[in-house]
Amino acid sequence: MNVLFFQVTLIVYLGGTIAYLIYLLSSHERAAWAGRFLLGLGFISHCLTFVLRYIEAGHTPVVNLHESLSFFAWMVVGFFLLLRYRYKIEILGAFVSPLALLLIIGAAALPKEILPLPPALRSWWLPIHVTFAFLGDAIFALAFCAGVTYLIQERLVKSKYVGALSGRLPSLEVLDEINYRALTIGFPLLTIGIVTGAVWAEYAWGSYWSWDPKETWSLITWLLYAALLHQRLIKGWRGKKAAIMAIVGFGAVLFTFLGVNLLMEGLHTYAEWFR
Amino acid sequence: MREVILVGLNYRTAPVDIRERISFQEEDLDRYLKALKGLPSLTEGFILSTCNRVEICAATGDPEKGVDEIKGFLAFQHHLPLSEFEDTLYVLHGEELVRHIFRVAASLDSMVVGEPQILGQIKGAYRTAHASRTTGTLLNKLLHKAFSVAKRVRTETSIGNRAVSVSFVAVELAKRIFANLEGREVLIVGAGEMCELAVQHLVREGVKRVLVTNRTWERAMELAERFHGEAIPFSELPNTLLRADIVISSTGSPDFVVKREEVSDIIRKRKNSPLFFIDIAVPRDIDPQVNTIDNVYLYDIDDLQEVAEANIKDRLQEARTAEAIVAIEVEKFCRWYESLELVPTIISLQEKMEKIREKELRKTLSALPQLSAKERKAMEALSEAIANKILHDPITLLKKTSLNSDREAYVDVVKKLFRLDEE
Numbered sequence: 001m002n003v004l005f006f007q008v009t010l011i012v013y014l015g016g017t018i019a020y021l022i023y024l025l026s027s028h029e030r031a032a033w034a035g036r037f038l039l040g041l042g043f044i045s046h047c048l049t050f051v052l053r054y055i056e057a058g059h060t061p062v063v064n065l066h067e068s069l070s071f072f073a074w075m076v077v078g079f080f081l082l083l084r085y086r087y088k089i090e091i092l093g094a095f096v097s098p099l100a101l102l103l104i105i106g107a108a109a110l111p112k113e114i115l116p117l118p119p120a121l122r123s124w125w126l127p128i129h130v131t132f133a134f135l136g137d138a139i140f141a142l143a144f145c146a147g148v149t150y151l152i153q154e155r156l157v158k159s160k161y162v163g164a165l166s167g168r169l170p171s172l173e174v175l176d177e178i179n180y181r182a183l184t185i186g187f188p189l190l191t192i193g194i195v196t197g198a199v200w201a202e203y204a205w206g207s208y209w210s211w212d213p214k215e216t217w218s219l220i221t222w223l224l225y226a227a228l229l230h231q232r233l234i235k236g237w238r239g240k241k242a243a244i245m246a247i248v249g250f251g252a253v254l255f256t257f258l259g260v261n262l263l264m265e266g267l268h269t270y271a272e273w274f275r
Numbered sequence: 276m277r278e279v280i281l282v283g284l285n286y287r288t289a290p291v292d293i294r295e296r297i298s299f300q301e302e303d304l305d306r307y308l309k310a311l312k313g314l315p316s317l318t319e320g321f322i323l324s325t326c327n328r329v330e331i332c333a334a335t336g337d338p339e340k341g342v343d344e345i346k347g348f349l350a351f352q353h354h355l356p357l358s359e360f361e362d363t364l365y366v367l368h369g370e371e372l373v374r375h376i377f378r379v380a381a382s383l384d385s386m387v388v389g390e391p392q393i394l395g396q397i398k399g400a401y402r403t404a405h406a407s408r409t410t411g412t413l414l415n416k417l418l419h420k421a422f423s424v425a426k427r428v429r430t431e432t433s434i435g436n437r438a439v440s441v442s443f444v445a446v447e448l449a450k451r452i453f454a455n456l457e458g459r460e461v462l463i464v465g466a467g468e469m470c471e472l473a474v475q476h477l478v479r480e481g482v483k484r485v486l487v488t489n490r491t492w493e494r495a496m497e498l499a500e501r502f503h504g505e506a507i508p509f510s511e512l513p514n515t516l517l518r519a520d521i522v523i524s525s526t527g528s529p530d531f532v533v534k535r536e537e538v539s540d541i542i543r544k545r546k547n548s549p550l551f552f553i554d555i556a557v558p559r560d561i562d563p564q565v566n567t568i569d570n571v572y573l574y575d576i577d578d579l580q581e582v583a584e585a586n587i588k589d590r591l592q593e594a595r596t597a598e599a600i601v602a603i604e605v606e607k608f609c610r611w612y613e614s615l616e617l618v619p620t621i622i623s624l625q626e627k628m629e630k631i632r633e634k635e636l637r638k639t640l641s642a643l644p645q646l647s648a649k650e651r652k653a654m655e656a657l658s659e660a661i662a663n664k665i666l667h668d669p670i671t672l673l674k675k676t677s678l679n680s681d682r683e684a685y686v687d688v689v690k691k692l693f694r695l696d697e698e
Binding site for chain 1: 430433447448450451452453454545546547548549566569570572574578581582585586589
């Protein structure tokens, strides 16, 4: 049942992505409307997927790669829909929805069976730790989208190519503000994600920190964002540099999430769960 | 059947000295409208008068006479012999007229295609005409349709949202950089007259304060007063760059007034808060190299002009889409208008039948004087029943066809079959 809803979600996101891309290229208001509607519909269907999978599995469905990718995409879309209320940034959907679509296509390609939870993960810390970690990641994903958009808009304005495309993109100031807000919200969430992970590690594995690759890369990511936050607050970094940092930071997020799981062996790798 | 006619002149057909003499003052429009409707052959009237066009639109049962009367009205009201301006007038009927009105409302017939004022002007003119009760079924429908076509064009094409003048381009660019212009400060360096329009637009967008600096202190004071701004001594220019967000420069200086090193220093002190330079001076005031600094944006007069020209090209592109929308709507409107003709067709069909019946009944009754009153009554009822039965099916069919597209053909055939046109 949850797989059915998952597939519906995938198809609806695909439609939303196409609509948003049409909007980006043609500025047809109806395309934006369709994109918004489909993304919202997909989000609802995605919520149902989770609830159903939670009920079927009996635990929070964030333990294998299929579930994690899907959870990540769900949060990215959710945050984007929230962000839309705050800023007039419909066009950002053209960057967010393809990202969410890629994540969910990745999830679709992986085995979707529900496997019994390994004993090490049987804890209330699982949803807490994973939720905070992914909340932070999803917000950084939005900062990444805003950063990419910023670089495009900045290039257009600097090179004096300010035609229709530039007119559809948000102003540089708005994009930079999204970057900053994402940083100030995402960073504490990432911190909480790491801290809850450490506390849980103490319970489960007997030590707060064991330099497992996931932990190491989380720390690298955390340091990157800490550096960006520092530069922003103290040195007044903004604009292009901050946008590039948000993109680099998100690269680290993705590597921590995917690269570590796929390429490295460690405590976070439950081999049979990812193949 | 009544018809709509239009007599007008615009910037293409008439020179400005004719346009200004023919124009109708807004405050007297009510009086003019009433005089217009008072013309014997007109039943509805509408006057649109802007600096680029004067158009009179009217409904009439006799188009030829109506046109002559409107021409006479124009000459009489403006105390101008018709011969002086008659060749600048255009007269439109039917589909051509509908297309013209739709195009004017959608700003496709404007001097600057896509400029937004014209729709407001037509709406204002219509409001006055409606209040003066000089419009009726035909003009109401036509103008309402024109407004909705204009709205459709505006939402379905981007014809109106591209800046095509240098000063508007400057404002548009500022909005690409800043989320909004409220609370921003704009600094004017130099003579300032050339940038007056840009400053006006910026102030309308919410710019908080206008700062003015000039090598001559008196001149700075004078300009500051004109823009309700603040005069700044020229020596304070570098410090002022710390607080201004938008700088418009137009000095007569042969050298750069603002140099790259200065700006990179300032931008650091501003903690990278963006700075937008608009250099409209020739020779240029601002080192073009400042554009390479992060968070600093520089546009010179050529850049602005290029953007404006590109926007004009885009607008013309959009105008093509808009013309297609207008074409569809014109067809729809004309179909509606022609459906009106159906009713008179049915009426004349019934009238013709009634005439035949009466004539034949009279003939028969006068040939049979011996009939009793009761028998006469019966004969009359019989003829009436036959006439109604014969007409019933054709009329039903005609009414039904008003919904499908071959209606014109049916109306045409019915008119020919019963020779309705000869009467």
